[in-house]
Amino acid sequence: MKKDIILAGVGGQGILSIAATIGTAALNAGLHLKQAEVHGMSQRGGDVQSNLRISDREIASDLIPFGKADMIISVEPMESLRYLPMLSPEGWLVTNTKPYINIRNYPEMEKLMAEIQLQPRHIALDADEIARQLGSPKSANMVILGAASPFLGIDYQQLKDAISRIFSKKGEEVVKVNLDALQAGRDEAIRQKAPADNS
């Protein structure tokens, strides 16, 4: 088993919370893990990405080779496209459709969506809206993670356990909100693609 994942977003959107959840689940499943993070200058409103690699065998490189990523998980639509050279032709592009506009020349939404749709395997969802409907606008990242969960190669229960563990300090209510967000994202992804049972 090997999954190479690019996490993408804008500085401040908290992509590392997704990485931490997948990482915790992977470690509990006894898998190897490497995760290259972004620190420093690029954190303020600039583009950020993280390379997350999990495998049942020893991992060599901290960086995912171009064209070999199994998945891009992005919390922002334009950012999801920035890392296309990393994605394998069979890879999944899972992205939020809610744009984060802090630049003047942000592309038109329609053209952006058309580019996303060019990727044969993609899931695009408005995670912010789904999270808002659940009454927890802060858990949009967990909605995205839920949407990626059918393709992660990690047991869904392991992911839920990881969330319970990570948020346990903040109380049961917070755990439940995040688990609901995860499930809502997962449901939406399954609705969009009804993938083979590979989870």
Place this chain on the structure above:
Amino acid sequence: MQKLLLLGDEAIAQGGIDAGMSGIYAYPGTPSTEITEYVMHSKEAKALNIKASWGANEKTAMETALGMSYAGKRAMVCMKHVGLNVAADAFVNSAITGANGGLIVVAADDPSMHSSQNEQDSRFFGKFALMPILEPGNQQEAYDMVHFGFELSEKFRIPVLMRITTRLAHSRSGVARRENRPQNSLKLPENLKQFILLPANARRQYKALLANQPAFIASSESSPFNFLIDHADKRLGIIACGLAYNYLIENFENHEVPHPVLRIGQYPAPHKLIENLYDQCDSILVLEDGYPMLEELLRGLLNRGKTIKGRLDGTIPRDGELNPNIVAVALGLADTRGRDIPALVTGRPPSLCKGCPHIYSYNALNEALSEFYKGRVFSDIGCYTLGALEPFDAINSCVDMGASITMAKGAADAGLLPAVAVIGDSTFTHSGMTGLLDAVNDHSSITVVILDNATTGMTGGQDSAAVGKIEDICEALGVQKEHIRIINPLQKYHEENLAIMKEEIAFEGVSVIIPRRECIQTVTRRMREAKKLQSTEKVEA
């Protein structure tokens, strides 16, 4: 013991804690900052009474670590690559004094300049100083090399340079710990003249350093971090340094490379191992995540030996960090690059935080200078360097820490009047104070804006060395009290701030303006921590 999931930086810090380190000194700088922060936040380190502190700059940190080594204890000093330029005087001379307690100097390089102004390769500094160098290839090795490095340092009484790069520093992986080693006790050097570099003594010590070189090389030859892996296809032999080895084996099924590979993690270069590889292969490919150091040595000036491939012959790009793809292409394997980035994807540069005090300082400064032609604002390194970008377009230089004040002075000397320097509080205490003294002594006509946000913002909000003391320092350096003006960088004081800036820019002499308001990020962090504290108190009550 269960493995810890650690950044390369954290692995080095944990290595230090476990290997009996008594003190760690540093000045923040990406990608090295997390080493010292980890020790500062470690409960274990606290229980072991390990000293961890930020110095005013890398030179003070390096010298403090050298002092701890003098006293017989194990010390570490950490910096980003350009920090080693600042610490260079102490660093190079520390090879001549030698160490007493183990001393490791960590320099974190930043190939591809993710957050730096150059991509210099610190291995050259180690070679220049004639010091052993360790270059870990993964997080576990980073941890192990700290133990090894302290022993090496004490065995040969020499500081050891540990060179890492951004990818290792900021990538996480599992690390297995070793048993704790107790700290050294206080023990002065056997020879109390060891650290006196008077010429007569320095000559003797330098000869001893030279005489030790064969022993350093022998240590490299037998190092657990240098090894030759034999394989059948001898048309090509590969030298892979540090992280480059991972990028190499990533390209092959089961990580089995068909060619002989020499993996290097310790320098000076292991001559015999290299000779062995060279003799059995038709050509050599050198993979280094940095400058072509070994490649240049192997080619020599005349390049009349076997074919040496690498950065110098174009097999690998001359600049930038390596990755698995660059190595694949160098080996003639397929380029697996996926779809191109669609043309509509635009750049998203970092920007100042909403409400950042620097915004209002620049707004006032830009307006105050609007009556002069552009091109007279010398700046420095920090969050405020973003003043170079839209919408401010407010500064004209950023070279090295402290250069704003001295460059403004030089330009003013040349007749560029008015000349303005813009510098952050931490950068000012790092390297700006001496330049201000020069300007005062020379009665230069410059205006220095010291942006005092009470922190080292750019690197994540570490303590700044002179919080609340900037105006006193300026006055003590000889700036006239009436020309040291403190303002509050907020929109509502814009007119007032603008008038003060205009006045001081018009003044012929050294004037200092200190816009003072705390960084938004550190304020938020403080409030969050206070809230947390409050809620735990409530629970306890």
